[in-house]
Amino acid sequence: MQKDFILITLADDDEDDRMFFTEAFDELKINTIVNTVNDGVALMNFLQAPETILPNIIFLDLNMPLKSGIECLKEIKSNTRFNDIVIAIYSTSSSEDDIENTFVLGANIYIKKPNNFGKLKEVLSEVVTLNWQYITSGLNKDNFLLRL
Amino acid sequence: MFKSKLFDSIGFIRTTFLIAFFILIFLASITYRHIKELDKISYSIMNTYEVSLELNQLISYIKDAETGHRGYVITNDSIYLEPFIDARENINKSFQSLSSRIDLDTVKQKQLSRIYDLVDKRFYYFKNNFSSKTEFNNDFRNGRIVMDALRKEVNKMLRNENKLLSSKDRLYRYNNSNTPLIIFSTFLISILTLGYGYMRVIKNYKDLMNQNIRLKIFDESSKQAEILGKYGSWVYSIENKTFDYSDNKFRLMGCEPQSFLPNSDNLLDNIHPDDREIIINAFKDIEIAETFPLLRYRIIKKDTLEIRHFKTAAKFFTDRLGNKNMIGTTQDITEDFNKTQLIKLRNKELEQNNKELTEFNHVASHDLQEPLRKIQTFISRIEDKEKENLAETTKAYFEKIQEASNRMRILIDDLLQYSRTNRSEKKFELTDLNTIANNAISELSESIKEKNAQITFKKLHEVNGIPFQLEQLFINIISNSLKYSKPEIPAVIAITSTKTKAYEKPKLKDNSKREYIKITFKDNGLGFEQKYAKKIFLLFNRLYGKNEFPGTGVGLAICKKIVENHKGYIFAKGKPNEGAIFEIYLPV
Amino acid sequence: MINSFITFTKNPKKDTVLKLFLKTDTQFLIKKILEEKLDVFKVKYNLINNNEILFLETIDTETYNRITSVLNEYGFEIIENQKNIIVQKIKECIIEMIFNDEAPAVKSSVYLADKLNHSYGYLSNIFSEVTYTSIENFIIIQKIEYVKKLIIHHDLTLTEIAFKLNYSSVAHLSSQFKNTTGITPSAFQRILKKRVQINNQNIN
Numbered sequence: 001m002q003k004d005f006i007l008i009t010l011a012d013d014d015e016d017d018r019m020f021f022t023e024a025f026d027e028l029k030i031n032t033i034v035n036t037v038n039d040g041v042a043l044m045n046f047l048q049a050p051e052t053i054l055p056n057i058i059f060l061d062l063n064m065p066l067k068s069g070i071e072c073l074k075e076i077k078s079n080t081r082f083n084d085i086v087i088a089i090y091s092t093s094s095s096e097d098d099i100e101n102t103f104v105l106g107a108n109i110y111i112k113k114p115n116n117f118g119k120l121k122e123v124l125s126e127v128v129t130l131n132w133q134y135i136t137s138g139l140n141k142d143n144f145l146l147r148l
Numbered sequence: 149m150f151k152s153k154l155f156d157s158i159g160f161i162r163t164t165f166l167i168a169f170f171i172l173i174f175l176a177s178i179t180y181r182h183i184k185e186l187d188k189i190s191y192s193i194m195n196t197y198e199v200s201l202e203l204n205q206l207i208s209y210i211k212d213a214e215t216g217h218r219g220y221v222i223t224n225d226s227i228y229l230e231p232f233i234d235a236r237e238n239i240n241k242s243f244q245s246l247s248s249r250i251d252l253d254t255v256k257q258k259q260l261s262r263i264y265d266l267v268d269k270r271f272y273y274f275k276n277n278f279s280s281k282t283e284f285n286n287d288f289r290n291g292r293i294v295m296d297a298l299r300k301e302v303n304k305m306l307r308n309e310n311k312l313l314s315s316k317d318r319l320y321r322y323n324n325s326n327t328p329l330i331i332f333s334t335f336l337i338s339i340l341t342l343g344y345g346y347m348r349v350i351k352n353y354k355d356l357m358n359q360n361i362r363l364k365i366f367d368e369s370s371k372q373a374e375i376l377g378k379y380g381s382w383v384y385s386i387e388n389k390t391f392d393y394s395d396n397k398f399r400l401m402g403c404e405p406q407s408f409l410p411n412s413d414n415l416l417d418n419i420h421p422d423d424r425e426i427i428i429n430a431f432k433d434i435e436i437a438e439t440f441p442l443l444r445y446r447i448i449k450k451d452t453l454e455i456r457h458f459k460t461a462a463k464f465f466t467d468r469l470g471n472k473n474m475i476g477t478t479q480d481i482t483e484d485f486n487k488t489q490l491i492k493l494r495n496k497e498l499e500q501n502n503k504e505l506t507e508f509n510h511v512a513s514h515d516l517q518e519p520l521r522k523i524q525t526f527i528s529r530i531e532d533k534e535k536e537n538l539a540e541t542t543k544a545y546f547e548k549i550q551e552a553s554n555r556m557r558i559l560i561d562d563l564l565q566y567s568r569t570n571r572s573e574k575k576f577e578l579t580d581l582n583t584i585a586n587n588a589i590s591e592l593s594e595s596i597k598e599k600n601a602q603i604t605f606k607k608l609h610e611v612n613g614i615p616f617q618l619e620q621l622f623i624n625i626i627s628n629s630l631k632y633s634k635p636e637i638p639a640v641i642a643i644t645s646t647k648t649k650a651y652e653k654p655k656l657k658d659n660s661k662r663e664y665i666k667i668t669f670k671d672n673g674l675g676f677e678q679k680y681a682k683k684i685f686l687l688f689n690r691l692y693g694k695n696e697f698p699g700t701g702v703g704l705a706i707c708k709k710i711v712e713n714h715k716g717y718i719f720a721k722g723k724p725n726e727g728a729i730f731e732i733y734l735p736v
Numbered sequence: 737m738i739n740s741f742i743t744f745t746k747n748p749k750k751d752t753v754l755k756l757f758l759k760t761d762t763q764f765l766i767k768k769i770l771e772e773k774l775d776v777f778k779v780k781y782n783l784i785n786n787n788e789i790l791f792l793e794t795i796d797t798e799t800y801n802r803i804t805s806v807l808n809e810y811g812f813e814i815i816e817n818q819k820n821i822i823v824q825k826i827k828e829c830i831i832e833m834i835f836n837d838e839a840p841a842v843k844s845s846v847y848l849a850d851k852l853n854h855s856y857g858y859l860s861n862i863f864s865e866v867t868y869t870s871i872e873n874f875i876i877i878q879k880i881e882y883v884k885k886l887i888i889h890h891d892l893t894l895t896e897i898a899f900k901l902n903y904s905s906v907a908h909l910s911s912q913f914k915n916t917t918g919i920t921p922s923a924f925q926r927i928l929k930k931r932v933q934i935n936n937q938n939i940n
Contacts, residue, residue: 147918
């Protein structure tokens with residue numbers, strides 16, 4: 001189990017947010033490999049590249065230039081190759097409509113970006129732990145819905 | 149209606165006159181027959197009369213001959229023979245005229261021939277030379293006997309004729325007495341019939357005149373109405389392809405009334421070029437379809453070259469002669485059109501402004517979140533890592549920054565919530581206020597515990613509303629009461645609901661019987677001066693300084709917004725230090 | 737768990753160069769190899785995932801050694817960890833406890849300690865160490881998972897589910913569901929229904 005790394009990809013156009021994200025995982029004592037892309041197009045290119053090792057969890061910002069998080073979500077969900085990837089929406093919006101819509105489109109997790117670094121660490125840790133349970137304890141990923 | 153009555157009476161008059169005509173023909177034929185008959189009778193009477201006259205003449209001629217003969221015999225003077233010779237001639241003439249008069253009647257003919265024989269016999273006895281006295285005496289005697297027989301025969305014939313005459317006279321009299329009665333009565337009938345017919349004609353004529361006057365009045369008033377209402381009427385003959393325009397129809401088109409003969413060829417002349425297609429399509433296949441759509445099109449006025457908007461409706465009808473026609477009305481709707489355009493434009497502008505405003509509000513509050521979140525996250529980073537290393541004053545400044553950013557967070561969150569009550573989908577459903585109250589209380593459980601508050605509600609009504617907005621409404625009002633509760637005593641908030649009708653509550657300014665659910669929130673908190681009752685619902689309006697009570701002045705504005713979204717009313721009543729009452733009226 | 741990218745460069749003749757790009761599904765590959773190798777031993781097993789094999793019968797030491805050596809040839813390393821075994825047992829015990837309609841009358845801690853013959857504190861420590869989560873949390877996760885299943889497949893009302901899973905009230909169930917997943921049970925139900933609708937639309 002020590003060999004197992006959880007592969008995490010974040011798609012967010014905001015540099016500071018990417019920084020908070022990677023720093024938070026650095027400080028968390030979980031075996032994760034985090035890589036980040038700057039927008040939706042880059043994310044889809046990364047996922048579709050043949051040499052890519054598919055991540056376990058993708059964190060998706062909704063509001064991105066070129067290709068929005070929703071578009072990415074739809075594309076990922078329509079490709080069976082990405083079936084095993086857990087999608088976490090990572091957005092500033094706390095609109096109920098947005099949240100429900102992304103869940104309906106197949107997102108597993110909805111995270112409203114916290115305004116406190118400690119809180120961010122807490123949230124990310126919870127996501128990874130719960131995800132771990134889904135991987136190791138034979139839970140039905142289709143029922144995996146989490147809002148933080 | 150009156151039309152059919154008129155046509156009925158025309159039929160009636162026609163039959164009346166027909167009857168009178170036939171009666172008169174009948175009358176004429178009867179009269180003719182009677183006159184013809186009378187003529188015949190009078191002729192035969194004349195005949196009879198003349199026969200008897202001629203017979204008498206005959207007798208008198210014989211007498212003359214007798215007298216002349218006697219004179220001669222006595223005197224032997226030939227002068228007496230003259231009448232005797234004349235008599236013979238006259239008698240022949242008489243017989244000729246008699247036989248011509250009675251040549252058809254064989255009985256009379258026989259009688260006449262008998263008379264003739266007797267006359268002949270008589271004349272046999274008229275001899276000039278008597279051989280003897282006895283001969284003379286015998287002759288005289290025989291002459292006497294023949295004469296008597298003749299006389300008898302003539303008398304018989306005369307009697308016969310007289311008898312005939314009197315019977316014919318009777319018939320003549322009889323006929324004469326019936327004829328006038330028949331003629332008079334039939335004449336009377338025909339006069340009566342004609343008279344009745346005349347009366348009817350006069351009556352109908354009067355009716356017609358009245359109708360005519362009324363029609364004229366109507367026509368005049370409709371002409372005025374056409375001018376006032378800016379419409380014109382027209383009739384289109386489908387067969388002839390010609391129009392009959394009312395005066396005002398010409399005026400609407402900017403022409404002198406009846407200044408030209410409208411037909412299908414000049415129909416399109418002043419129609420706006422872009423709208424000609426509409427007219428062409430409407431008149432196409434008109435004979436078969438027998439329908440005419442409601443048209444809206446533009447024309448160019450002939451005199452002023454101004455563009456006007458017209459609306460035309462038409463209906464088909466077939467007249468008594470079987471001609472297909474169309475009767476239509478065309479109205480100048482330019483003013484209405486312009487007004488609607490203006491209203492539409494204003495509405496659109498208003499909608500646009502409103503949309504922009506909510507959009508602005510949303511975008512502003514939403515986009516402000518991003519940098520603020522970063523500021524706060526960086527603050528938390530510094531707090532975690534560096535706070536202990538800061539100098540005391542810097543630390544104090546740092547805490548100020550933290551406070552200010554927290555307050556900004558609350559403000560933005562509230563604003564966002566406010567804008568969301570406008571933007572979110574408005575799905576109304578039957579909502580149980582008890583559930584709403586329960587949810588609100590559990591949502592506020594922490595601060596309720598903290599304030600040691602007691603919130604009571606019992607059997608609240610159901611309303612038609614947006615559940616999450618109603619929940620927000622309850623949360624905001626309850627938390628407002630909790631916030632402004634008296635610190636020394638536990639807060640008590642009572643929620644009640646009643647059903648009421650609009651006209652029972654004058655402050656709703658609605659006199660209808662519309663039903664409302666009135667929800668009342670009563671607390672025992674700090675209350676407020678009644679003069680602020682309206683102000684507290686305004687956005688960013690606060691009655692207390694933010695240091696006394698934290699808040700943004702958005703909470704109650706959201707409440708007002710939510711209530712307005714539900715087409716309801718919200719009122720506040722307050723007394724300083726006694727508490728506040730919030731009344732919400734939501735339509736059932 | 738790690739995908740690899742292999743490029744073969746075949747060069748049978750000097751003048752023709754054939755280059756094949758291959759993409760492998762390592763997950764599938766691992767599964768296939770494990771199944772092939774394990775089937776030889778004719779033992780009942782269950783591939784929990786590509787990291788864990790659960791043997792459904794007792795295995796003697798000889799067979800165990802043969803299995804380890806065969807798997808080692810293919811680069812599989814057997815992690816012999818007593819802790820893992822205990823954690824696995826705890827998980828099984830919890831799942832059995834929850835999915836069994838006859839709920840145990842005792843507290844879960846007592847139930848587990850009793851069943852596994854270890855002190856609860858010991859079990860709890862090992863569990864947290866291996867799974868990054870606590871037994872209590874794991875129980876809740878599993879319970880909520882069961883609630884989800886019941887909501888989706890059995891058309892039960894929340895009241896019925898609360899009763900079935902021994903919750904003191906619907907409110908308790910609802911709040912635990914919301915605390916664990918961040919959404920209310922009714923929202924969960926609604927989202928899943930909408931997902932089904934979208935899938936049906938896509939199929940049609």
